[in-house]
Amino acid sequence: MANQTSSSSFVANLGKIYGVYTGGFIFFVLVLAVLEQMGVPNKILGYCFVFLTIGVYAYIGWISRTAEISEYYVAGRVVPPFFNGMATGADWMSAASFISMAGGLYLGGYGALGYVLGWTGGYVLVGVLLAPYLRKFGQFTVPDFLGVRYEGHTARVCGVVVLFCASFTYIVAQCFGIGIITSRFLDIPFEIAIFVGLLGILVCSMLGGMRAVTWTQVAQYIILIVAYLVPVVWLSTKLYGFPIPELTYGQALNEIAQLEQKLGILKPHVGAYVDAKGQFSWVEFNNFWALTLCLMIGTASLPHILMRYFTTPNVKDARTSVGWSIFFIFLLYFTAPAYAAFAKLEVYTNVIGQPISALPAWVQNWSQVGGLLTIKDANGDGILQLAEFIINQDIIVLSMPEIAGLPYVVSGLVAAGGLAAALSTADGLLLAIANALSHDIYYKMIDPKATTLKRLVVARVLLVGVALVGAAVAGTRPSGIIQMVAWAFSLAAAGLFAPLVLGIWWKRTTAAGAVAGMIVGFGICLFYLVGTRYFDMQLWFGIRNISSAVFGIPLAFVVTWAVSLMTAAPSKEMQDFVDSIRTPKGELAWVKGAVHD
Amino acid sequence: MAQLTPQQRDAYWQKTSRLMWIIMAWWFFFSFGVHFFAVQLNSITILGFPVGFYMAAQGSLISYVVLCFWNASAQNKIDEEFGVAED
Numbered sequence: 001m002a003n004q005t006s007s008s009s010f011v012a013n014l015g016k017i018y019g020v021y022t023g024g025f026i027f028f029v030l031v032l033a034v035l036e037q038m039g040v041p042n043k044i045l046g047y048c049f050v051f052l053t054i055g056v057y058a059y060i061g062w063i064s065r066t067a068e069i070s071e072y073y074v075a076g077r078v079v080p081p082f083f084n085g086m087a088t089g090a091d092w093m094s095a096a097s098f099i100s101m102a103g104g105l106y107l108g109g110y111g112a113l114g115y116v117l118g119w120t121g122g123y124v125l126v127g128v129l130l131a132p133y134l135r136k137f138g139q140f141t142v143p144d145f146l147g148v149r150y151e152g153h154t155a156r157v158c159g160v161v162v163l164f165c166a167s168f169t170y171i172v173a174q175c176f177g178i179g180i181i182t183s184r185f186l187d188i189p190f191e192i193a194i195f196v197g198l199l200g201i202l203v204c205s206m207l208g209g210m211r212a213v214t215w216t217q218v219a220q221y222i223i224l225i226v227a228y229l230v231p232v233v234w235l236s237t238k239l240y241g242f243p244i245p246e247l248t249y250g251q252a253l254n255e256i257a258q259l260e261q262k263l264g265i266l267k268p269h270v271g272a273y274v275d276a277k278g279q280f281s282w283v284e285f286n287n288f289w290a291l292t293l294c295l296m297i298g299t300a301s302l303p304h305i306l307m308r309y310f311t312t313p314n315v316k317d318a319r320t321s322v323g324w325s326i327f328f329i330f331l332l333y334f335t336a337p338a339y340a341a342f343a344k345l346e347v348y349t350n351v352i353g354q355p356i357s358a359l360p361a362w363v364q365n366w367s368q369v370g371g372l373l374t375i376k377d378a379n380g381d382g383i384l385q386l387a388e389f390i391i392n393q394d395i396i397v398l399s400m401p402e403i404a405g406l407p408y409v410v411s412g413l414v415a416a417g418g419l420a421a422a423l424s425t426a427d428g429l430l431l432a433i434a435n436a437l438s439h440d441i442y443y444k445m446i447d448p449k450a451t452t453l454k455r456l457v458v459a460r461v462l463l464v465g466v467a468l469v470g471a472a473v474a475g476t477r478p479s480g481i482i483q484m485v486a487w488a489f490s491l492a493a494a495g496l497f498a499p500l501v502l503g504i505w506w507k508r509t510t511a512a513g514a515v516a517g518m519i520v521g522f523g524i525c526l527f528y529l530v531g532t533r534y535f536d537m538q539l540w541f542g543i544r545n546i547s548s549a550v551f552g553i554p555l556a557f558v559v560t561w562a563v564s565l566m567t568a569a570p571s572k573e574m575q576d577f578v579d580s581i582r583t584p585k586g587e588l589a590w591v592k593g594a595v596h597d
Numbered sequence: 598m599a600q601l602t603p604q605q606r607d608a609y610w611q612k613t614s615r616l617m618w619i620i621m622a623w624w625f626f627f628s629f630g631v632h633f634f635a636v637q638l639n640s641i642t643i644l645g646f647p648v649g650f651y652m653a654a655q656g657s658l659i660s661y662v663v664l665c666f667w668n669a670s671a672q673n674k675i676d677e678e679f680g681v682a683e684d
Contacts, residue, residue, distance in 0.1 A: 110635070113653035117628060120658050124624045127665045128617050132672070246655065250645025270650040272635035280636060289629055296628065314683045316676070319669040326665045330658050337654040505614075582610060583601065585681040 011078050014218075018083075022222050028052065033409045042408045046185035049412035050419065053223060057423065058203035060216045065207035069452055072209030072459065073140040073435060079214055079311040085324025087217035088308045090224060092119075092329055094170070094425035095177025096485040097336075098224060098418045102400075103393030104482055105340035109269040111284060113337070114291040115482070118489075120326060120333050121292070122299020127322030130300055131309040133504045133581050135318035137588070140310065141432075142303040142496070143440040148591060149503040150511040151574070153445055158518045160436045162495030163303045165526070166488045167429045168470065170302075173484035174426040175474035178419065180394060184366070185415045191475045198471045200419070205427045206460055209435075213427045214311060220420035221328065227417020228332050228339075231401045231410050235342045238404075245338035252341040259348045263386055269344065283542040290547035291486070297553055298489025301496040304425075304432035315584035343400045347389070351403065356384050362402035366395055373399070394481055430470075434463035486546035487529060494525035494552025498560050506564075507578050513564030521556025525549050601679065609679045616675065620668050627660040 010017070032045055066072055079087065097119065104112040137145055143163060147156030178197030183190045204216045236245035239252065256269050266278040273288060275281040299305065308325075309318045351359070356377050366373040372392040375384065391399075398418060401410040438459035443450055450458070478484065498521060499514040528548040531537030543550055570578075573591050580589040601609060631638070635649035643651070676682035 110650055110653065113650070117632070117653055117657055120661050121624065121628045124620065124661055124664050124668075128620050128624075128668050247644065250643075250651075252645075253647070253650070254645045270639060270647045272632075272639055272649050289632070292628060292632075316669075316673060316683055319672060320666075323662070323666040323669050327662050330662050334655045334658050505617075579606060582613070583606070583681045584676055584683050586600065 008078070011080070014080065014083055018218060018222065021219060022226075025223060025226070029409065029413055032412065033407065036407055036409050042411075043187060045408055045412045046187075046415065049416040050182060050185050053416045053420065054200040054203075054423075056219060057200065057216045060219055061204040061206075061208055061212040064212035064215055066209065066211050067452070067456065069455065071211045072456060073310075073439065074307075075209075075211040075214045075311040077311055077313055079313075081312055081317045081321035082324050083218050084214075084308060084312050084317075084321040085328050086221040087214045088305065088321070088325035089328035089332075090217040090221035090420065090424035091213075091308055091428040092305060092325070092425070093224065093332055093421050094485065095174050095418065095422040096482050097332060098228065098421035099177050099180070099397050100394050100480070100482040101333075102336045102339040102343065103391075103396030105337055106343050106396045107393050109267065110272045110274075111288065112340075114288045115295065115486075116333050116336060118292040118295025119299065120329060122296035123322055123326040123329070125296060125300035126305065126309075127319060127326075129501050129505065130306060131318045131322050132315045132584070134306055134500075135309050135312060135315050136581050136584060138310070140307075140439050141435050142306050142500070143436050144444075145503070146499060146514070147440065147444065149574075149578075150499070150514045151591070152511060154515050155499070155511060155518070156440055156444065158515055158522075159496065159499075160440050162492060162518065162522050163436050164433060165522075166298075166302065166492035166495070167304060167433045168466070169484055169491065170304075170488035171426055171429045171433070171466070171470040172474045172478065173481045173488070174422045174429065175471045176477070176484070177394070177422040177481050178426070179474060180372070181398065181415050181419050181422070184398065185412070194471045194475055197419070197423070198467055200423050201426045201430065202464060202467055204423065205431055206463055209456075209459070210307075210311060210431060213424075213431055216427070217424045220424040224417040224420040224424075225328070225331055227413045227420070229335060230413060231404070231406060232335055232339050232342065234406060234410065235346075235404055236338070239342070239345070245342070246334055249338040249341040252338075252345045256341060256344055256348065259345075263348065263352070265386070269341070286541060287544055287547060290543050290550040294490050294493055294547045294549040294553070295486065297493040297497045297549065298491075301492040301500065302489070303436070303492075303496075304428040306500075307432060307435075308428070339397065339400070343396055343403065346400070346404045347391075350405075352384055352386050352389060354384050355382055357382065359384065360402070360405075362399060365402075366399050392480075426467075426470075430463055430467055433466050434459050437462045437466075483546055487548070490525055490529065490545075490547065490549035490552070491522065493549040494556060495522035497553060498556035502557070502560055502564075504578065504581060507575050508564055508569055509560060510564045510567045510570055512567045513560045513562075516563040517556040517560030520559045521552040523552075524555055525552035528552075601681065605679060609675070609681065612675050612678075613672065616668065616671050620664055623660065623664055627657040627664075631657065 143156045143159035146159040175194050179190050179194035182197045183193035205213050232245040233243050236248045237243045240248040242248050273285040312318045312321050372395045374390045376388050378388050442458050495518050498517045502509040525548050529545050532545040576589040577591040631652050638649035639647040641648045
């Protein structure tokens with residue numbers, strides 16, 4: 001893969017290569033399963049899963065190393081739609097999807113389905129409104145588009161600021177997830193575990209940039225989807241004798257409803273828009289749609305996702321690729337509610353009501369990981385009551401195989417999957433930040449004459465720097481994974497969606513309008529987020545701060561629209577440029593004031 | 598024929614925009630419209646699933662996959678009709 005000819009034969013043989021890889025992975029899991037039966041200790045199995053999978057990613061990262069600018073930034077634009085779909089799936093599904101989402105569903109029931117909807121529906125927006133046009137534009141980064149369309153460095157810098165804030169918040173959440181997994185399965189302290197995981201991130205992305213990240217992400221997708229499906233399919237078969245959990249968990253929902261009555265739980269799992277007492281609540285209703293909206297629009301604004309569509313060979317492939325992306329993401333997302341239902345059923349039937357002294361070993365093991373599981377015999381009767389069992393949403397998925405009494409090899413597999421999800425997203429995010437800083441700030445603004453070598457060195461140094469800071473912040477445990485990720489979506493949505501969409505769909509959008517819209521939209525969102533989180537500010541209309549973009553998004557559109565109409569229309573050249581982005585075929589029109597290359 | 602006349606270009610963009618609005622309408626329906634009635638839909642149960650819950654957990658997701666592929670193929674047809682599809 002080091003030179004052009006072997007690179008094209010690599011692309012032609014992708015199906016075969018990843019087919020063999022998948023077979024190899026399954027074989028590896030089976031071998032470990034046999035070893036477990038032969039009495040190999042759990043700790044060793046955990047080490048095997050963590051180190052062997054990271055080793056594979058490192059190997060792919062190493063053979064994909066590159067010294068070419070377009071390979072480094074956009075994987076040479078040769079990624080077929082199907083495989084770009086898989087890579088986007090891994091890029092997309094992070095620790096939040098893999099580790100926390102089913103946990104959120106477990107705790108929140110219907111209310112948490114806002115995450116499921118919000119993290120899938122956004123792809124319709126990506127495919128219809130943005131991806132094909134950004135692909136036609138054909139530069140390296142999202143701020144690049146803003147800089148050219150809105151003629152100058154102001155819009156570019158605003159874009160980089162939003163990108164940085166959103167992606168950095170997101171990276172911290174991933175480092176946190178990586179910390180949880182490595183700490184539990186390697187049996188080392190959380191703060192050290194984060195930095196061990198960090199090495200895993202860096203080996204993939206540092207040498208090969210987007211090219212290495214793309215091909216590791218495909219590999220990571222395969223591992224994470226297998227890891228997610230195996231325990232759920234297993235449980236579905238065990239409980240109902242049928243291996244398609246998406247069809248059988250309706251029965252689990254029924255049994256849960258009966259157990260809820262028996263245990264005296266007021267808030268039903270499937271109840272829509274209910275408060276803690278099980279009554280309909282408008283606050284819950286509003287929060288549900290607000291969260292869905294923010295996550296969807298955030299999807300269509302996050303640069304690490306949008307830049308994946310820069311890597312397809314052409315515009316048509318970018319569109320198809322969005323279809324494959326949502327398909328591969330869908331496979332995990334429509335399984336998550338089943339995961340949650342089975343976990344709840346297992347806990348209600350096999351854990352609650354047991355003597356505390358007789359609880360299995362996993363309770364002890366998980367209690368040691370940073371207070372994520374607590375069991376307290378409040379009434380001193382020696383029997384575990386529902387209120388005495390407090391489990392954090394971030395460990396439901398990871399601990400479920402043990403809760404359900406599956407072999408430890410399944411736990412190891414799930415850990416490897418969670419690690420793949422967190423690493424792949426962290427890689428995509430790191431690359432988005434480092435590329436924006438090295439390409440948009442350093443190359444386009446500070447030193448436009450920099451040599452290729454120097455540009456790549458700067459990109460790599462920044463990558464390592466951002467990764468270290470992200471891990472250090474994660475070590476302070478700022479918040480739960482899913483909350484941090486939702487904030488990232490809100491920040492991106494409020495700052496970037498309006499200028500991107502209007503820049504393509506409304507020719508009249510002016511530079512001043514876009515910049516004003518970005519500043520106001522992002523500003524309000526940040527104000528609400530920081531105010532309610534750190535300064536006890538009153539909630540507006542009861543909307544929680546994970547949906548803080550719900551105020552910023554419409555405001556960004558209104559301000560962009562109003563200021564655009566107050567300023568002079570964009571030049572004829574700019575209007576021709578927009579036309580040339582809108583049609584798949586043909587050259588891009590030249591725009592004055594655009595960056596020269 | 599890559600170069601379109603202004604009239605052709607407007608017609609092309611009109612068709613593209615129309616497709617965009619249609620897909621957006623379906624997107625809105627499946628993202629918000631259905632779920633506004635989740636409480637009522639939940640009183641119906643199919644295969645053990647309350648329908649309101651089912652729509653948010655699976656139904657809408659299936660519609661998103663369909664919408665994305667539908668958009669890709671419909672837009673390709675428009676591109677070919679106007680001769681702006683890539684070679």
